[in-house]
Amino acid sequence: MARFLQENHVVQAWPPIDVNTTPTSDLTTLNTAEGVRVISLKNWDHVCVLINFGLVNAASAADITCYACSNVAGANAVALSAYPYRQTNQTTTDASEVTTDIWTSDITIADSDIDIGDESDLDPLLDGSDTSIYNGMVAIEFDAADIFNVATDNIDRDCFYVTVSDPGNVVTCGAIYVLSKAGYRTKVQLTAVAD
Secondary structure: OOHHHHHOEEEEEEEEEEOOOOOHHHHHOEOOOOOEOOEEOOOEEEEEEEEEEOOEOHHHOEEEEEEEEOOOOOOOOEEOOOOEEEEEEEOOOOOOOOOOOOOOOOEEOOOOEEEEOOOOOOOOOOOOOOOOEEEEEEEEEEEHHHHHOOOOOOOOOOEEEEEEOOOOOOOEEEEEEEEEEEOOOOOOOOOOOOO
16 A cells, blocks of 8 residues: 555655745755755665646746755755756646646756746746746656766765745745665665755
């Protein structure tokens, strides 16, 4: 019955909140009640980040940024860049209108942020237009090896977190990490929130 959770580990990055009224410091403060959870990939070889949000439009511009760091306190954090992501969303406020659960193929960002809202990296109609996004999700995936030597400073980074910037307007947003490919099999649940 619980086979998914036997093979994978789910950790909340941050709960669904209005990321506009939440102090920006909470979204950049690590490992606090309202802050962003840092995870360790010491016991896991793969992470998928799922970020879900409500209405995002040009008046609600925000950036999603992923970081690699050397411990769960967030030390030696480096923003990751030029990585692929996928998206899915409906493009209308009416829940009875046509929606989709189809994910795009990989889209690679050119810099270190996925822009949502104004000049969006997210393309809800998949036609290059900047259209409001409703009930969207973004999926970002990394192998532990992808982030381990991300910088040239000889610091090993096996921890990870994701943040969202202040959108300047009401945006309900939450995120979870789904960790998979455990480093070794055990009957005891492997943690991802401690080094």
